[in-house]
Amino acid sequence: MTIPSDKFQPTKADRFTFGLWTVGNQGRDPFGDAVRAPLSPLVTVEQLSKLGAYGVTLHDNDLIPLGASASERENILRDFKKSLADHDMHVPMVTVNLFYHPVFKDGAFTSSMAPIRRHAVDKAKAAIDLGQELGAHTFVLWGGREGSEVDAARDPRDAMKHYRDGVNQLTEHILANGYHMRIAMEAKPNEPRSDIYLATTGAMLAFIATLDHPEMVGVNPEIAHEKMAGLNPYHSIGQALEAGKLFHIDLNDQKPGRYDQDLRFASDDLKGAFYVVKMLEDGGYQGPRHFDAHAYRTEDAQGVWDFARGSMRTYLILKDKVRKFASDAEIQGILSELAQWSASEEPFDRERWGAVGYQYEKLDQLVVELLLGAR
Ligand code: GCO
Ligand code: MN
Ligand code: MN
Numbered sequence: 001m002t003i004p005s006d007k008f009q010p011t012k013a014d015r016f017t018f019g020l021w022t023v024g025n026q027g028r029d030p031f032g033d034a035v036r037a038p039l040s041p042l043v044t045v046e047q048l049s050k051l052g053a054y055g056v057t058l059h060d061n062d063l064i065p066l067g068a069s070a071s072e073r074e075n076i077l078r079d080f081k082k083s084l085a086d087h088d089m090h091v092p093m094v095t096v097n098l099f100y101h102p103v104f105k106d107g108a109f110t111s112s113m114a115p116i117r118r119h120a121v122d123k124a125k126a127a128i129d130l131g132q133e134l135g136a137h138t139f140v141l142w143g144g145r146e147g148s149e150v151d152a153a154r155d156p157r158d159a160m161k162h163y164r165d166g167v168n169q170l171t172e173h174i175l176a177n178g179y180h181m182r183i184a185m186e187a188k189p190n191e192p193r194s195d196i197y198l199a200t201t202g203a204m205l206a207f208i209a210t211l212d213h214p215e216m217v218g219v220n221p222e223i224a225h226e227k228m229a230g231l232n233p234y235h236s237i238g239q240a241l242e243a244g245k246l247f248h249i250d251l252n253d254q255k256p257g258r259y260d261q262d263l264r265f266a267s268d269d270l271k272g273a274f275y276v277v278k279m280l281e282d283g284g285y286q287g288p289r290h291f292d293a294h295a296y297r298t299e300d301a302q303g304v305w306d307f308a309r310g311s312m313r314t315y316l317i318l319k320d321k322v323r324k325f326a327s328d329a330e331i332q333g334i335l336s337e338l339a340q341w342s343a344s345e346e347p348f349d350r351e352r353w354g355a356v357g358y359q360y361e362k363l364d365q366l367v368v369e370l371l372l373g374a375r
Contacts, residue, residue: 010051016053017053017055022292023039023047023294024038024044025262027299036301041062057093059097077133093131095142096127098120140183140184140248141185143163144188146193147190147196148194160197167211168213183216186219187200188260190228218247221240222250251276270371281322331363
């Protein structure tokens with residue numbers, strides 16, 4: 001049977017979104033300058049819509065340059081909203097840039113300087129207002145520079161207090177304005193700081209429980225960040241989902257032990273990506289499937305759209321594999337045997353239960369063959 005060529009063509013119903021900063025990435029790195037021209041938000045909206053995406057996400061300053069006047073802001077927003085409407089595109093999430101300007105070099109919410117902390121909270125509130133104007137219901141908070149190099153300079157307990165105070169002010173702002181907005185906190189262990197506070201999704205979950213309005217705050221796990229911490233994203237995402245805290249997701253990839261790579265989703269670890277897709281699809285995750293990655297520095301403008309198209313196609317192909325996994329008689333046979341054991345009321349017998357084989361070798365090989373298209 002030949003697979004119809006459009007079988008993995010993304011549609012709006014798939015709810016794929018990309019950050020403006022992802023396809024807009026110009027390929028700068030610490031060793032080399034930009035290799036691609038800047039991409040306007042309007043072109044991004046049009047191109048991504050053509051490719052089948054549902055929407056875009058943005059930092060405040062991806063759209064409104066820092067220091068823009070009120071009338072400049074209004075003009076930019078008018079054109080952007082028109083472009084969204086013309087191309088049936090949505091903005092389900094916005095975030096705030098608290099890392100680019102030198103003022104944030106030692107953090108924002110956790111800065112040791114009170115005026116910087118106050119400014120950071122005001123900037124985040126303004127980004128929430130912007131999100132509200134664009135119809136977003138999720139505000140991602142990534143504390144890119146909330147961290148340290150010199151531990152003599154700040155006690156992490158103080159950082160936690162300041163961080164908590166900042167997030168509490170944001171939930172107050174949302175409530176006071178009657179917005180329908182939730183906050184999703186994104187963890188990362190390092191880069192650009194030597195150490196970033198709340199380094200993992202698990203740490204975020206513990207922190208959220210200490211907030212004034214924990215019900216309004218969840219997590220935005222990123223595959224690459226969990227891998228940078230040496231963790232298994234499938235487990236982190238699963239824990240968040242089970243806790244009712246998976247408010248958003250950043251799909252990408254990362255080789256272990258490297259710098260922050262932001263690789264195209266599933267480009268490195270197909271099996272890991274398969275389990276993430278399985279978790280999102282089987283676990284009832286309702287949010288957009290959001291890509292936070294960028295094209296290789298080797299790419300020109302066309303390569304960027306190849307990157308975007310590839311990200312969505314791979315997700316849909318893996319989603320198809322999730323369906324195959326659920327209907328594969330041999331895989332399901334092993335799983336139902338395991339389920340029977342899990343529900344067993346047989347008495348404990350050291351000899352019997354110690355001698356049992358779990359069939360995990362067989363199960364894993366079946367998954368590998370399924371992913372390789374041999375089943
Ligand atoms: C990174 C982060 C960012 C955030 C984004 C949203 O490692 O650079 O993943 O891309 O997701 O800034 O706040
Ligand atoms: Mn991210
Ligand atoms: Mn990242």
